[in-house]
Amino acid sequence: MPDSPSAPLALGDLVLDRYRAIEHIANGGHSVVYLGRDERLARPVCIKVFTRFPGDLGISQTSYEHFVQEAFALSRLTHPNTLRIYDFGHVTGDPTPASDGEDRIPFHVSEYMNGGTLAQLVRERGAQPANEVVRVTIAMADALSEAHSVGIIHRDLKPQNILFAALGGSRLAKLADFGIAKWLAEDDDALTAERDLPGARAGDTQVVSGQKMAMYSPSWASPEQLAGQPVGPTADIYSLALMAIYMLTGRAIFADDDVYEGYRKRKSAASIVDLALEPLELPRAAVELLKSAVAFDAKARPQQVAEFGLALADGFEPSARSPRAAARRLPVDALETAPLPKLAALDGPSDAERLPVRAASRITRRVSVAPGPVEVAGRTARFAPVTDGTADVEGLGGSARLRITLLPATTGRRQVHVKGMSCFVAKRGGPPTVAVQVDDDAMIDLVGPGNTPVGRVRITVGTPAAGHTVFRFGDEQVAIGTAECPDVILADFGQGAECAFIYTPGVVPVDPAVRRRRHS
16 A cells, blocks of 8 residues: 555645645545635635545445545534534546546545644643643533434544644634544434435445454554444543543553554553553542543443533532532432521521531532522522523623523423623633533633633533532532522532522522511
C-alpha cells in the first residue's frame, strides 16, 4: 500500500460549482483532505475526498461504504460539538476494475476547523489542566449523547478525531470522523428509511473474503472492540475516558501497536490508571470514575455518556456536585423519621435545626419559600416564582441576568430553556448564543461582549425524596416540599456566589404555631 493516495483533486478544482480546492492539508486511511473555499458564501470549508488504494477490492468496497455512511451520520447530527456537514457529492475519476466505465468518487464538504486536533494540542503543550479536560470531555459527551440517542455508536474516538476551532482566546471542541460508526435502533422507522438509501449505511466491517476488517485505533479501543465482539454506547464511554486520562497525563496509557498485548493490559486497567494519575493528586472521586469507565466488563462502566461527563465535572468540583450526577438518591425514611423545621428568611426569627441523615451521612435542612434572601449552607439563595411560564434570576453581583423557562418533560427528562438578558449563554464547550435548552443537570457558560467570560451557572433539577425535592450543597442537603413547590430547579452561580430556586408555586404550608396563635 503506498504511503499516500494519488490526489483526486487538483488545486483550483471546483466541485458542485461551488467549493474550490485551495490547499492539500492531510491524507487519511482512505481519503484526502483539502482546505477549500465556498465561493458563494466566501467562507473556508473542508473537502474530504474518498480514495481507493490498489489491492483488495473487498477492503476498498467496505471503506467506500463507510466513507459514504459518514456523510449520512453527520447529516443526522446537529449538536454544536459535532462537526457540521454542508454538502455531499461525487467527482469523476479513472475507471477501476470494479466499476463500469468511469469511477464516481464520493466527497463531502464540512466546516473547516482552524484550531488543530487534540493530539496536536497535547503534543505541543503537554498535559492539560483539569478544567480544560472537563470542558472538552463534557463537550464530547454531549455530542456522543445525541449520536447515541439516534442509534449511532462512534467506535473511533481518539485525539486525532477531536478538532478545535479558535474563537478569540478560547477553543471550541468538535467531534469528527464517523466513518466507522455503528448504526443501531433497528426499530426506528425514520432512521431505518434513511439508512436504506443507497450508501447510507455501510455493511459491518466484513470484506468479500468473509474475514473481519479491523477498523479501529488500538490505543483507544474498548476490549470488546479488540476482541471483535459487538459494541454499544459503553465502548464510546471507554474511549472517552482514555482520552480524559490522556489529556490529564499527556500520554496514552495503552499505546500498544500489538492488539493482543493491548487486550491483556486492559484487564489491569484500574491499576494502570491509578499508577498514571497518582502523581497528579487528583480528587479521589474523579479517579474512581475514570477507573470505572475503563472497566473490562462493559456492564460495570457508566451506562450513559452524558451522565459520565457531568459526573467527571462533579468529581473535580465536589462543592458543586449534584445528587443526580452522582447517581445517589436520598433514602425516603431519612426524611420521614423526624419533622423538617422551617428555615426562616435572614431578616426574621429562625427556629432552623439540623437534621442528620443517617444513610447519606449529610445534614439535611428544610427550606420554605421566602420573599427575601435565604441562607443555605453559607450561601445566599432566593426564590423566583414562575409566572407566565418564565422566571427572571440575577447572579454574580448583577452581571448575569437570565430568563429561565421550565418546559414540559416530554421525554422523561427535565427540559430547561435559559436565555441571557445581560450576557450570552453557551453549553459547556459550545459557541455563545442568545439562549440554550438543556436536559436535566447542566453547566452553562456566561459570556460577555468580545467573548469575555462572565462566569457560569449550573442548572440542577434535584432528587425526589418523601414529598420533597433535595438539592446538595457540599456536605449539606436542602429539602424543599413538593406541596409548596411542586416543580423546582436550582440555578447555582458557583461556590461563594448567589443561587436561585426557580419554582412553580403550590400550596403554602402554615406553621402549626402560627395556626394556634390565629385561633387563640
